[in-house]
Amino acid sequence: MNDTFNHLLFVIDAQYDFCHQKGALYVQGAQADMERLAIFIEKNGSHLDHIIATLDTHHIHDIAHPDFWEDAQGNPPAPFTPISAAEVEAGKWKPRFEPEKTLRYLQDLEAQGEFPHFIWTRHCIVGTKGAALEDTFATALQKWAKEQRKNFQTVEKGLYPFSEHFGVFQAQIPDPEVPYTQTNFALLQTLAQYQTIWIAGQAKSHCVATSLKQILDFAPHLAERLVVLEDCMSDVAGLGHLGKPIYERAKKMGVRFAKATELVL
Template identity: 60%
Template sequence: MENKNALLIIDAQYDFCNPDGALYVQDAEHDIERLSDFITKNATELNHICVTLDSHPVNDISHPSFWRDRDGNPPNPFTQITLKEVEEGKWIPNFYENETKEYLKKLEAQGEFPHFIWTHHCLIGSKGAALDETLSEALQKWITINKEQGKYKQYKAVTKGTYPLTEHFGIFQAQIPVSNRPETQLNQSLLDSLNQYENVYLAGQAKSHCVATSLKQILDNAPELAKKVIVLEDCMSDIPNMGHLGEPIYKRAKKMGVQFKKSNNV
């Protein structure tokens, strides 16, 4: 059956998965090895693979270059910035001050993720934004193995994060969608395309942020799809000391019937 098994891989890119990457997630390279083995061993059973690509401009609201303090210095990575601090002048946006304040107001009202500053990462067109090399090789093997079976396969790549004035953790929509920016709004077509399959395996980086938020967006917007999701729990890792941010999402997912399995036990 050609629409039985799909695999959704979140942000398995150099900057997250390589120890030399700009925003390396500890142990991600081992997650990638397990995920690549999973793809190769199950090549003829995986009917569809979708990879997501975090893709940011340099002056992104989550990057140091977007901000300065009273003395003109950019914030250090992993600095949390609140609306109150902006209103008090502790942190000053270098661009779009009104839009930035409105964004922080909505983000804090949402109550899910605080606004953190990351290192400059996954810059559009950069080495850091590229798929991890080990995974890329596994995807090519998947295509070749299916070709030998007379089947045409090609993975689908979906970008996120290109609009600089909102975080975009989950693949299906930005943290705060913007009315006149379609790239930030709900990607219903992607949800619908995945919902064609009986099983949708989920893996990627980071477990605490982008994978968790993508899963939450499935739970919120496509509960019928959620019942098909199988999380490959040994193919993802938390950003250190931030696992608590995603944990409520995974607890909710289990209650809604999402399965959690090891990649070698599927």
């Protein structure tokens, strides 16, 4: 492989709403994670051949936002409310859009057995400050781009309102009629050009874990090239157990784990 394709930094959802203490869905510890990540970029920038940053991006009416749902009295669910297919069938919660499609989604999600359906605080709304890259990380990216005479790449996910899109490579439940939700093989091929793929971002328990799982599912030959920067990501409080099996599997497949503060490339 050409020496110019050694190191890729792959950053998941390092956005204002997740990483800033005033963000709509702040992940506890994420601001400090971004400070460590910025130092990593500053210290190792000349060795980073490419940087990809994913952008979680949603509409107001999204299946995981309160505005999508109502109870029997017409009230939306509070953030952090779980909603099950059985509760929808019983009339406890009613989707305001496409009820049959929504119920089928919940049933498919539960059969998948990875994440229960959860209502989040409305976050990363398309075109808003919350969807933008977090300031510390964004500044480090721009400085890197200027000094190295390279452009970083962004990849958007989450705009399809009828499915969670935790992992960047595929929606949680792909819609066969919506290519945007299906496997992003082109992005996987981009990753495959690099000998080492450094992974960071938010949240460790959800979008980082699922993106990692999707790499292992769709491109298992990349496992030994992956390095998780474990001090540049944090769990959604109380939900770290959801991602734990993915990281355990990753270790067994040869994925390495390191601390950005201890690395010099």
